[in-house]
Amino acid sequence: MATNSYTLLSALGTLLLGLVITVALVCGYTYLVTLTSFHINARKHTDTSAKAQLAHSPPLVPYFVPGLGSTITFSNQNIGTYWTWLQSQASRYRQDAFAIILAGKHTNFIFSEAGIAAIFKSRQVSREKLDQQLGVNVLGMSKEDSVKAFPYDVAEKEKSSVAKIYSEHLLSSSAVNALTGKFMETFRAELESDASLGEGIEVDLYDFLWKKVFIASTTAQCGSTLLEMFPDFSTDYKIWEDNLLGLLFGTPPLFARSAYDARDASVKKLEAWLNAGYAKPLKDGEDPDWEPNFGAKVMRKRHDYYHQQGLSIHGQAGFDLIAIAGIISNATPATGWLLLHILSPTSPPDFHSRIMAELESSRKNDGSVDIPALTRLPLLNSAFHEVLRLYVDLLVVRQVDSSVALGGHYVKQGEQVMAPTWMTHRNPAFFENPEVFDPERFLTKDAETGKVGYSIAGLGGKYFPFGGGHYMCPGRTFAKQEVLGTVAVLLLNFDIDFVGYTGQGSGKHGFPGIKKGYAGNQVVGIEGDMRVRIKKRSTGI
Template structure:
């Protein structure tokens, strides 16, 4: 793989980002993915070299003369598209997640509890999402050999320690400077290997059934994982390499959806009026067709049509997502008088565009006295129109009412171009379903904030100090809430 000179630029404005999309190819598969796989997932060097041989891109038309059987990135991307973007596949994933999350919530041994809301989701939403993706086996792993405490027997605890060290590991921090992070990564990888070994053995021992292509099974979980594993085997990736790649997929599905669910619930819990409006919208919208006593069944079409909940989702995504839009230029591009040379690598952080006051300031057509301009969900009284750095639940409702179109580059929480995140549809459905299920089942009484250790109080909520370019911004603290089962549960 030939790497040209690396140039890092901060690209401001939709037109500039659009120019990059038009004149570039994705860097993520050719450079960023391999770096992440090596530094953070433990991909063996031999597998890294083998994967690096494919420089044809992930699109249907190869960027060089490589044949189809040599195009591992394109083949993997096709598997993602089949299993993560087709409506029937996304609907299956969402229904499976809702059923598993309902089981997790039904298993709670208490009627009322004061707890960290993010910590709650890190266990129960994580478990449901992981079962949906890879089946239940892996949740039994992750034990710390030197700490036999019950909390250390759960894969979720090990996973979130690994997640906390993700960026430090990607930066190449040596073991002696990041012992806890490296140890968590090693335990997470070992748990993934144990799961992959047992899943493979169980699948091979299973007799053939009439249903040769089930959507989900106990061994590999969703069909996506089974097909992805088969393609990696065909391409010659080792067992250890496949485990590293699967660990990355488990990380991707949880490290973004769980924090985003938390951010939305934080906004609702700290604003009882907004929480009640969203609850009412869920009830009237018929999200749970069999009633609130059967939360495991979700009407996805109704869920994605709830205007206020979807506006809150989009607003939280605007404020709390930060991705590096990474590209390699196919030809010279001139932007603002500067010539960006062919084969240069570019990183455009999305969060800067998401905070652009010129784009996100409310339009002049909205008067402070109108329903869209009251700022009722900001606790600052009527007439206050929030700026780009403030949360405004109705921001996207106002944009829709004013028929304002947001350009590519101004809002790109999932990236853009041919390699836009293929899991964006399921991610949204999972997040919205999780929020709807939590606020319908529980009353959430805001108590305060605490640092992630659960013992150190905080005077404020999560900030943007950890706004590293990795997807959804990591939470630097939790919200303590009094969770009480609502009547009927």
């Protein structure tokens, strides 16, 4: 009996050893083959002969595990780590594009100015399949609903489309001004209703800001009914938002249970809100810019589109969830980063006072803020764009519908391309001292008049915080007005005094650092906070 057990264990040990050796051989062979291919392809890029200058495929980064490729290293949640490594390889091998195997998909990272510009213009790349994947993974839609929500086209001219809705009801000046006006009205009301601000309190600035802005943004976009029905809506929403990219990449529920639960809870609440709103339709002929049940006109037009496409109520709720995220997820941290830099003692000593002087010029006689004037203030707008340059980690992702050369980079049908802002916005060839926050970076001076302004013109594929081409963020104008308006209301109406840094800030003297997350998380989250004392001014709102 003992002999048989020993023989069995010995056989299992031999089998296990053989399996380990086989895996090691396969991984070793895979690495040697991909390493050799990488060096051969990389040399093509540095070859100056005329033949070598023809478009060719980006070198494939070597990897060990077949199928998995570079997925694990790419998934490093210390934001910037992977991009910094890739930039070092770009410098070492003189490359401006690489390819990796990401979750079994051949993925091309293109970070040349010409290549990025080509991505934005090309008709051979698109996003519909990726959007449908987002619908299923991130929004909890059925496959049927995701196809209806993100169709390849809406052929009939008389039919609506999301792009048409955004063009008419989010990008037009009248629509964006109405949305901004409601946001500012609600944000000011939130501050006025907080009695503690009259006496003055100590708060963690970004935590304080996020809660106020969430209420104002959600109300402006969706109406007041949603938060009246679900005052705790922000709780599940925040968990979902923090894990959005993990869901998109298909993280199994076993490893992200709270994210899936938060997604499903948020969608369920939105379903109830939609049903309540549909039970109270507007009267014939009514078409206000804002109403309490469904908020801004753009949301009601989206709901018309849902019905046109035959989306289930569950699919509609998921679609509304991503619409809310489009307004809130990036503008709020951008506002936070801008305020942190304005108020930080580590910033240039005259930065705060110069910003205040500009803001005072935008104050109307009745004490309110002139939003159009805000969007013309040179230093404020330069600092805003510097925040986007330094803190946007956006991945412009496209599927390759037919093989094409993109600025000298040949990509094949069925592959995908990604343009990472982190590598272009922090490229020293594009921006001097790219790791440093420089609020004057985008300032300009007229040679004849000496007038100071700001400009991002001519940056093309070097700077694209809102994406580019047909899929450029439709909420970009409102987002900017929301950020600048929030900053103006706070700084013009409240005394805000720096107390200290809190949390796990990793910047200079404890300045807040970047929150962990997946690469491509758009405006990066804030790790740590700034403790301030905030008190309403006697002349404030």
